[in-house]
Amino acid sequence: MKRKYTRKFIIIFALTLLYSAFNIGLLAFINSYILSLENADYKILLFFIALLVGFFLSTYVVRYIVASINNSIVYELRVRFVMRVINSKMIFDEKKPKILASLSKDISSISNGFMRLSDALQGAILLFLSFFYFAYLSKELSLFVIVWFCLIGVFVYFLIDKARKNYTLSRQSDDMLYKDYEDLLGGFKELRINQKRSNHFLEQFFQNANLQKTSNTNAEIYGSLSGNFINVMMLGGIGIVMYLCLAMGVSDFKTATTVCLSMMFLRAPFMMMIASIPSILVAKISLDKIKELNLISFDEKSFSQVANAMKWQKIELKNISFAYDDKFVLKDVNLEIKKGEILFLVGENGSGKSTLFLLLCGLLRPSSGEILVDDKVLDESMIKDFQNSVSVVFSDFYLMGEILEKDDEVFEFWLNTLKMQDKVSLICQNDKAKFSSLNLSLGQRKRLALLQALLEKKDFLMLDEFAADQDPEFRNYFYNQILPLLKKRGVSVFAISHDDRYFEVADKVYKIQNGKVSKI
Numbered sequence: 001m002k003r004k005y006t007r008k009f010i011i012i013f014a015l016t017l018l019y020s021a022f023n024i025g026l027l028a029f030i031n032s033y034i035l036s037l038e039n040a041d042y043k044i045l046l047f048f049i050a051l052l053v054g055f056f057l058s059t060y061v062v063r064y065i066v067a068s069i070n071n072s073i074v075y076e077l078r079v080r081f082v083m084r085v086i087n088s089k090m091i092f093d094e095k096k097p098k099i100l101a102s103l104s105k106d107i108s109s110i111s112n113g114f115m116r117l118s119d120a121l122q123g124a125i126l127l128f129l130s131f132f133y134f135a136y137l138s139k140e141l142s143l144f145v146i147v148w149f150c151l152i153g154v155f156v157y158f159l160i161d162k163a164r165k166n167y168t169l170s171r172q173s174d175d176m177l178y179k180d181y182e183d184l185l186g187g188f189k190e191l192r193i194n195q196k197r198s199n200h201f202l203e204q205f206f207q208n209a210n211l212q213k214t215s216n217t218n219a220e221i222y223g224s225l226s227g228n229f230i231n232v233m234m235l236g237g238i239g240i241v242m243y244l245c246l247a248m249g250v251s252d253f254k255t256a257t258t259v260c261l262s263m264m265f266l267r268a269p270f271m272m273m274i275a276s277i278p279s280i281l282v283a284k285i286s287l288d289k290i291k292e293l294n295l296i297s298f299d300e301k302s303f304s305q306v307a308n309a310m311k312w313q314k315i316e317l318k319n320i321s322f323a324y325d326d327k328f329v330l331k332d333v334n335l336e337i338k339k340g341e342i343l344f345l346v347g348e349n350g351s352g353k354s355t356l357f358l359l360l361c362g363l364l365r366p367s368s369g370e371i372l373v374d375d376k377v378l379d380e381s382m383i384k385d386f387q388n389s390v391s392v393v394f395s396d397f398y399l400m401g402e403i404l405e406k407d408d409e410v411f412e413f414w415l416n417t418l419k420m421q422d423k424v425s426l427i428c429q430n431d432k433a434k435f436s437s438l439n440l441s442l443g444q445r446k447r448l449a450l451l452q453a454l455l456e457k458k459d460f461l462m463l464d465e466f467a468a469d470q471d472p473e474f475r476n477y478f479y480n481q482i483l484p485l486l487k488k489r490g491v492s493v494f495a496i497s498h499d500d501r502y503f504e505v506a507d508k509v510y511k512i513q514n515g516k517v518s519k520i
């Protein structure tokens with residue numbers, strides 16, 4: 001992406017130089033020709049108009065290019081960000097509010113900062129070029145102007161640094177606020193029913209909202225203070241230049257007037273440059289926030305590779321250990337599943353069943369040990385193909401409404417088998433198929449999640465506590481009818497279950513305890 005935009009950045013820089021040259025040219029022209037006019041001269045007027053048109057056109061072209069590059073960058077940032085999220089091995093819950101904050105805030109902040117970057121560049125170039133012009137007008141006065149600008153710079157740096165610290169605080173409070181929004185929507189019922197909890201939530205939310213209000217206000221105050229300071233100092237500079245000339249005779253009156261007029265002229269771009277710094281700082285903070293998320297970089301090649309469903313006869317977990325941070329949850333786990341087998345995994349809450357489940361479907365990678373597929377180590381190059389041969393229903397499943405496999409017959413078959421035909425039907429609209437409704441009970445929605453998995457017609461089905469939310473009658477039907485039906489069709493099933501009444505349905509039952517797995 002960097003290389004792609006380098007050429008355009010160079011064009012922007014060159015055009016900004018041109019724009020600044022027109023700007024200085026206009027200033028010099030006014031000072032040299034218009035201020036010394038003694039009678040009407042249409043040539044001067046025409047030349048002045050030509051300079052104005054050049055100035056207008058160069059500004060327009062810079063703005064046009066900056067806007068088009070900016071929007072392309074924002075588009076790419078957004079797309080790449082989403083790709084990186086989708087490419088991540090696993091996104092744990094605690095990262096979700098931060099990702100949402102980045103998606104909604106950081107990308108627009110970066111866009112805003114980039115737009116203002118051209119203002120800063122224009123101001124800086126103009127300022128730089130104007131020093132040469134000052135030096136040409138009067139060496140003594142230009143020395144004063146440089147010292148004066150340096151003084152302004154030091155003080156403005158101090159103010160801007162204060163603004164930066166407050167913007168950082170404000171962005172931190174965004175992460176906390178997004179966590180609050182997640183709690184508010186996810187835990188709406190718990191908050192609504194429990195006054196103590198809702199008070200506690202509000203207390204925390206007020207604290208975070210207040211932190212953002214204060215830090216944002218402070219940052220904006222420091223930002224505008226620096227603008228005001230520049231304004232005053234520029235006017236002060238003009239006064240001092242006049243004083244130096246008139247009272248101390250440093251330069252003649254005409255040169256002093258020219259320098260003062262030039263300083264007046266520079267005031268607007270200089271202030272624009274300083275006003276752009278807060279947005280650029282916020283953009284930098286946003287870029288750092290995105291980096292902090294530590295998402296793996298998006299690899300276009302591997303992403304566009306089409307995964308093939310892998311055919312296998314045996315999957316083995318060999319001496320698999322896994323730790324969250326430094327805390328081991330699984331230790332030397334050995335387990336085997338053959339094609340067409342039904343395997344149950346049981347264990348207490350927190351014993352590591354879901355972790356093992358995530359390892360087996362390739363969303364987590366083991367800390368040590370190997371997964372072998374037909375005696376071949378399942379490495380990064382095979383993982384996509386492997387995942388493409390697995391259908392999964394997670395315990396905290398998310399039901400996607402759209403149906404990608406549009407086989408009406410298969411849909412009807414599994415809809416009837418899962419006893420959902422009276423609740424849901426298939427709606428086809430504009431080449432898209434979806435469930436007629438998702439306003440269902442938890443158990444019913446989970447059946448639709450299983451339906452989605454079964455429509456994929458894969459050889460390996462992984463279920464994390466599927467039956468836990470089903471009524472006893474359907475649970476019995478699931479274990480005694482659906483699982484044997486899948487087995488008959490050659491589908492291997494890896495299911496986490498607490499239903500010891502149905503263990504005889506399984507070919508193998510493994511128990512997990514203290515991170516160790518043993519066969520029952």
Ligand SMILES: Nc1ncnc2c1ncn2[C@@H]1O[C@H](COP(=O)(O)OP(=O)(O)OP(=O)(O)O)[C@@H](O)[C@H]1O
Nearest residue numbers: 092324325329347348349350351352353354355356
């Ligand atoms: N993202 C995580 N970061 C740190 N620790 C985690 C994380 N997820 C789970 N754990 C810890 O790992 C252990 C195993 O969790 P896991 O979800 O695998 O258990 P489980 O057997 O599926 O439990 P349950 O039957 O309650 O679903 C638990 O002690 C849990 O606290």
